[in-house]
Amino acid sequence: MKFLFINGVNLNMTGRREKGVYGTRTLDDINADIAAHFKGDECVFYQSNIEGEICSRLHAAADEGFDGIILNAGAFTHYSYAIRDAISSIDTPVIEVHMSNVHARDEFRHKSVISAVCKGVIAGFGANSYILAAQSFIL
Ligand code: DQA
Numbered sequence: 001m002k003f004l005f006i007n008g009v010n011l012n013m014t015g016r017r018e019k020g021v022y023g024t025r026t027l028d029d030i031n032a033d034i035a036a037h038f039k040g041d042e043c044v045f046y047q048s049n050i051e052g053e054i055c056s057r058l059h060a061a062a063d064e065g066f067d068g069i070i071l072n073a074g075a076f077t078h079y080s081y082a083i084r085d086a087i088s089s090i091d092t093p094v095i096e097v098h099m100s101n102v103h104a105r106d107e108f109r110h111k112s113v114i115s116a117v118c119k120g121v122i123a124g125f126g127a128n129s130y131i132l133a134a135q136s137f138i139l
Pocket of ligand 1: 009010011072073074075076077097098099100101102109
């Protein structure tokens, strides 16, 4: 299996921001854990704070033979119609993930504009959310 893990805005600060919500492990730590978990599979990691770059990465992924894309768009989840349209523009299945349980947090986090065009949604399992999402392509 070949997976693309995309992290959006502010996820580069994981391990340093809101540690009570997102934990103390950095995004590099989390990505290393994911790669170790799926050591027989190919895992590609990408992070950007720029909405358009995430759209471009999704477009490019359409021709790169990925079995699935695991996307934590961060706050873009709640308002980016551009990322929603980028997901709709490609055939590769995308799973929306969140480390925190967004439904137990601020009201504005309860709405996702990308869920409807994703294969599924996993939220609330910390860094394991990424692994559970990728695992769903294997089961
Ligand atoms: C997040 C939840 C979002 O609401 C927030 O803006 C993030 C991270 C999560 O992983 O729990 O940046 O996507």
